[in-house]
Amino acid sequence: MSGLVLHNYFRSSTSYRVRIALAMKGLPYEYVAHHLRHGGHRKASYLSINPQGLVPALVLEDGTMLAQSMAILEYLEETHPKPPLLPTDPKGRARVRMLSDMIACDIHPVNNLRVLNALRSRYGADDTEIANWFRHWVNETFAPLEQMLAHDRQTGTFCHGHTPGMADICLVAQVANNARFNVDMTPYPTIGRIRDACMELPAFIDAAPQKQPDAE
Ligand SMILES: N[C@@H](CCC(=O)N[C@@H](CS)C(=O)NCC(=O)O)C(=O)O
Structure with a gap:
């Protein structure tokens, strides 16, 4: 499959989620970068693709645009x-979605760039x-997530x-984001252990921020 x-x-941690999933599924794709700090996602050319002006957006072979990383993951699945x-x-399935949503719904939205920018301005x-x-x-x-992962035999x-x-995809992308703000990971040994296990895998390694063509 190509295109x-x-x-x-x-x-972008939400972009990172999709890159990992595409890599896990073995799906090649064209990488188009939009520099968030320079407002690339607010340009008319990108808004004409994704009117929400957020990344990621995955454009399918037939031109269908999918935004929202979790919807994209579900589509790929x-x-x-x-x-x-x-x-x-x-x-x-519900447990994995629950763990994923703790990160995707309860951490990422309040820590997104536009929220941080609004706090400043x-x-x-x-x-x-x-x-x-x-x-x-x-x-x-992360405190309850650590408890839930550490005390559940399904982990x-x-x-x-x-x-x-x-859930691992969401976890790894969030931990990568945390590093930019020096989040102390010592209270989260299980999260750290899972993150380290993921980072042994090519799909997670290849999708990492520093490996991307627009990395700075
Ligand atoms: N819920 C969306 C969030 C997408 C999102 O907010 N992406 C961030 C980058 S991680 C973004 O485009 N931020 C731009 C901004 O806040 O101005 C998803 O999961 O895809």
Whole structure:
């Protein structure tokens, strides 16, 4: 399969999620970079592709545009089931989606660039306050996430058993983002262990921010 176009940005954790999934599924794609700090995602040329002006956006072979990283992951899972990002049983699937959503719904949206920019421009937050905000919202979810992963026998080498999946994708991308704001990972040994296990795998390594063509 070819002809996929991924609009993304090397540092974007939501883009990183999609890059990992595409790599796991073995799907090649054209990489189109939009520099978020320079407002590349707000240019008319990109808004004509994704009116929401956020990355990632995956344009399919027939021109269909898919935005929202979790919807893209679900689409890739349905169209290319192997290797699976979700377990087969409903409870397992719900658990993996639950762990994924803790990151995708409860951390990322409040720490997104436009939120941090609004804190600066509307409320005069400085770099220290921005970093404290970012860390606060990570810790609010990483503390229970650590508990849930550490105390559940369904957790294995990865978030759910011994094969990597959707929750691992979200976890790794979030941990990469955390490093930019010096989040202390010592209270999260299970999250750290799972992240390290993922980073042994080519799909996670190749999708990493520093490996991308627009990396700085
Ligand atoms: N819920 C969306 C969020 C997409 C999103 O906000 N992406 C970030 C980069 S990680 C972005 O484009 N930020 C631009 C901005 O905040 O101005 C998803 O999962 O794809």
